[in-house]
Amino acid sequence: MRNSCPTPIPGSGPRWLHIIGRPSAAESQMSSFAYLSDPGFLKLGPPSAATPYAVAGIAWDGATTNRPGARFGPRAVRQASQMLCDATHPHFDCSPLGHLGDAGDLALPNTSIEAMRSALAPLAAQWIGRHHMAWVGGDHSITLPLLRAYRAHLGRPLAVIHLDAHCDTWTSHFGEPSGHGTWVYEAMQEGLVLDACFTQLGIRSAAAREARDYVSSRGGQIFTARSLRGLESPAQLAPVLAAIRERLALHGHPPVYLSLDIDCLDPAYAPGTGTPEPGGLSTNQVLTLLEELADLPFVGMDCVEVAPPYDHAELTSAAAANFVWTYLCGRVAARG
Numbered sequence: 183m184r185n186s187c188p189t190p191i192p193g194s195g196p197r198w199l200h201i202i203g204r205p206s207a208a209e210s211q212m213s214s215f216a217y218l219s220d221p222g223f224l225k226l227g228p229p230s231a232a233t234p235y236a237v238a239g240i241a242w243d244g245a246t247t248n249r250p251g252a253r254f255g256p257r258a259v260r261q262a263s264q265m266l267c268d269a270t271h272p273h274f275d276c277s278p279l280g281h282l283g284d285a286g287d288l289a290l291p292n293t294s295i296e297a298m299r300s301a302l303a304p305l306a307a308q309w310i311g312r313h314h315m316a317w318v319g320g321d322h323s324i325t326l327p328l329l330r331a332y333r334a335h336l337g338r339p340l341a342v343i344h345l346d347a348h349c350d351t352w353t354s355h356f357g358e359p360s361g362h363g364t365w366v367y368e369a370m371q372e373g374l375v376l377d378a379c380f381t382q383l384g385i386r387s388a389a390a391r392e393a394r395d396y397v398s399s400r401g402g403q404i405f406t407a408r409s410l411r412g413l414e415s416p417a418q419l420a421p422v423l424a425a426i427r428e429r430l431a432l433h434g435h436p437p438v439y440l441s442l443d444i445d446c447l448d449p450a451y452a453p454g455t456g457t458p459e460p461g462g463l464s465t466n467q468v469l470t471l472l473e474e475l476a477d478l479p480f481v482g483m484d485c486v487e488v489a490p491p492y493d494h495a496e497l498t499s500a501a502a503a504n505f506v507w508t509y510l511c512g513r514v515a516a517r518g
C-alpha cells in the first residue's frame with residue numbers, strides 16, 4: 183500500500199493519538215495517509231542520539247529581493263515529503279527511516295538579517311555537532327552563516343556544490359551589504375570555502391560578467407544551464423561528474439557541502455520560488471547529479487527558496503522534498 187508506513191516510527195503520527203493513547207495497528211495504518219496533517223518531515227519526530235541525520239527548517243525570507251514567501255518553504259516541503267514516508271528509494275534501495283529526525287523550525291528573529299544570523303550561528307553549531315543536517319529554507323541568505331558554522335566545526339574550508347539559477351556572487355544587495363545573492367562572494371572572501379572546489383551548476387540569470395564569472399575567476403568551476411542543455415542521464419552527464427570528482431581528488435577529497443536553490447530548476451518544474459528564471463534544469467538532471475555524486479564526502483546540505491505562494495499543484499515542494507530525501511538516502515546508502 184503506497185501511503186502507509188510499514189514500520190511504526192516512535193514520535194510520529196497525529197498528535198491527538200499520542201494524547202489519547204497508543205493507536206491500534208489499524209489506526210496506525212489509517213493515520214499514515216499523506217494528506218493528514220502532521221508536522222514532521224517524512225512524518226518523523228525529533229532527532230535523537232540514535233538518528234545520525236536531522237532535518238531542520240529555517241523559515242526566513244527577510245532577504246528576498248523579488249517575491250517573498252520562502253518562509254513558508256519548510257512547512258510545504260514537510261507536507262510534500264509525506265508522500266515518501268513508506269518508500270524505499272528506487273535507486274539507493276534504502277530509506278532514511280530509523281536514521282533521521284525532524285528538529286522542527288529553528289526559533290529565529292524574522293525581520294533583521296543581522297539578528298537572524300546572530301541567533302542562527304549558535305543553533306547551527308549545536309545541531310552540526312550532533313547530527314548530519316539537511317537545512318530546509320528559507321531564502322538563500324541562510325547559507326552564509328551555515329558555512330561559517332561548518333568552517334568552524336570542521337576547522338577547514340569546504341568544497342561546495344551549488345545548484346542555482348543565480349551566481350550569488352554580487353558584492354552588494356541592492357544597496358545593502360549582504361543578502362540572498364551575495365553569499366558565494368562573501369564565503370570566498372571569508373575563506374569559508376575552497377575556491378578551486380567550488381562548483382556551480384544551472385547558472386543562467388542576467389548579471390554583469392564579473393559576477394557571472396566570479397567563481398571561475400577564483401579557480402572554481404561553472405556549468406551554466408546552457409552548457410547542460412540536453413544532458414540528463416548519467417552517461418550524458420559523465421564529463422560533468424568526472425570534472426567535479428577530478429577537482430575534489432586534486433585537492434585531497436575535502437568535505438563537501440551541497441547548496442541547492444530550487445530555482446536551479448526550470449520554472450516548469452519549480453514555479454514556486456521568488457526569482458524564477460526560464461531555461462533551467464530539469465528535475466531529472468538534478469536527480470542524476472544527486473544520485474551519481476552520492477558517494478562524495480558530504481557534510482551537510484541546504485535546500486532553499488521554495489516559495490509556496492507561487493507554487494502550482496505542489497510541483498516545487500514535491501521536487502524539493504524529493505531532492506532532500508534523495509540526498510538523505512544517498513547518505514544512508516554511502517554509510518552502508
Ligand SMILES: [Mn+2]
Nearest residue numbers: 347348443445
Ligand atoms: Mn537562486
